[in-house]
Amino acid sequence: MNACKLAAGVVFSQLLCAPVYALCSVVSTSPAAFGSVSSILVRTTSQSSSTLNAGLSCTGSLLTLLSTNDHFYLTVTSTTGGLVGPTGDVIGYTLYANNSSSYPVARSVQYDFARNGIIDALGLLGGTTPRTVPLYLGTLIGSNVAAGVYTETLSLAWSWNYCSGIGALGICLGRDIGSGNQTLTVNLTVTNDCAITKTDIAFGSAPVVSAFSAVSQTLNLACTKGSSYTVGLDDGKQPVSVGGRRRMIFGSNYLAYDIFKGTSAAVRWGSTGTARRSSSDAEVNPGLGTGTGSQIFSYYAKVYTDQTTPPAGIYADSVILDVAF
Incomplete structure (x- = not known):
C-alpha cells in the first residue's frame, strides 16, 4: 500500500509517496541449547546460551525511525521457573535482551526492546532483509543437580506499535501494529562428574x-x-x-x-x-x-x-x- 502526501510549492506541485508495509510478524522460534555441561560446572560457573530467533521477525524500512511513542514489548512466562530435570531438580537462569548482563528480561514483566537502543543495534528496522530478535541466557550459580536432560518451555507474548515509515518532512506515514504468541524451548544436559x-x-x-x-x-x-x-x-x-x-x-x-x-x-x-x-x-x-x-x-x-x-x-x-x- 502507498501512502501519499501532497506538498504544494509556489511554482511546482510534487506528490511525495513512501511505501508502508506490515513489517513485523510472530514466527516460530529457534530453541536455545546450553549443550552438555558437567554437574560441577553447572554448580560453580554460569553457563551461557542464546537463540537467534525469539519469535519476532521484522522487515525493515530505510525510512523508519523509532520515537518515544513506539514499542516492541515482550512478556515471558512459564509454569516451571527454570530448567527441570528427570528427578525434579531445577536449574535457574536469567534471560537477557542482548549479549551482556546489562539488560535482564524478568519473567512476567513486560520488556520493551525499543528502549536502550536494542532494536536499533540489531538493525531490525534498518533494511529490507527480514531479521529476527535474539535472546541471551545465563544460568545461575549454585544449582546442585542430578545428571540428565533439563528443559523448559517459555511462553513469549510479543506486542508492537511503531511508525513504519517517515516522510520527507519527518511525518509518520503509517504505523505497524500487531501482537502474537510463541513458545521457546530451552534445554541443558547435565553430565556426571x-x-x-x-x-x-x-x-x-x-x-x-x-x-x-x-x-x-x-x-x-x-x-x-x-x-x-x-x-x-x-x-x-x-x-x-x-x-x-x-x-x-x-x-x-x-x-x-x-x-x-x-x-x-x-x-x-x-x-x-x-x-x-x-x-x-x-x-x-x-x-x-x-x-x-x-x-x-x-x-x-x-x-x-x-x-x-x-x-x-x-x-x-x-x-x-x-x-x-
Whole structure:
C-alpha cells in the first residue's frame, strides 16, 4: 500500500509517496541449547546460551525511525521457573535482551526492546532483509543437580506499535501494529562428574626395603548428586607381569609396592571388576553421590618386604585413578 502526501510549492506541485508495509510478524522460534555441561560446572560457573530467533521477525524500512511513542514489548512466562530435570531438580537462569548482563528480561514483566537502543543495534528496522530478535541466557550459580536432560518451555507474548515509515518532512506515514504468541524451548544436559581430592603417596627414605613404613591415606570424591559410581586404580607404569604387583622405577631398577582397600593389606585396590571400589563402599558417606559433600575412601600402601633391596635412588610411579558411572 502507498501512502501519499501532497506538498504544494509556489511554482511546482510534487506528490511525495513512501511505501508502508506490515513489517513485523510472530514466527516460530529457534530453541536455545546450553549443550552438555558437567554437574560441577553447572554448580560453580554460569553457563551461557542464546537463540537467534525469539519469535519476532521484522522487515525493515530505510525510512523508519523509532520515537518515544513506539514499542516492541515482550512478556515471558512459564509454569516451571527454570530448567527441570528427570528427578525434579531445577536449574535457574536469567534471560537477557542482548549479549551482556546489562539488560535482564524478568519473567512476567513486560520488556520493551525499543528502549536502550536494542532494536536499533540489531538493525531490525534498518533494511529490507527480514531479521529476527535474539535472546541471551545465563544460568545461575549454585544449582546442585542430578545428571540428565533439563528443559523448559517459555511462553513469549510479543506486542508492537511503531511508525513504519517517515516522510520527507519527518511525518509518520503509517504505523505497524500487531501482537502474537510463541513458545521457546530451552534445554541443558547435565553430565556426571567428580571433584577429586588426593594426596600423593610418599614412602620416604630407608636403607632397606623392610625399613619403609606403610602409608594410610584417603581419597575424597564429591560426585554428581544421585550418582552411583565405582573408583579404580590402575597398575601403574611398570607392573609385574605375573602377580600384578605395582612397581616404582629408578633407571633400570624397580621397587615393588602396592595399594590396598581400607586400612590394611588385605585386599588390593585395582581397576577392573570387584577390584574396584563402589560409592556404597566408602568409609565416610557411603551411598549415592551428593554433589557437594565428599565421600571418603581409605587406602593402605606399602613396599613389599619380600624383595631384594634395589640400588639407592629416587623411585617413582604414576597410578591413574578413574571413576566410572
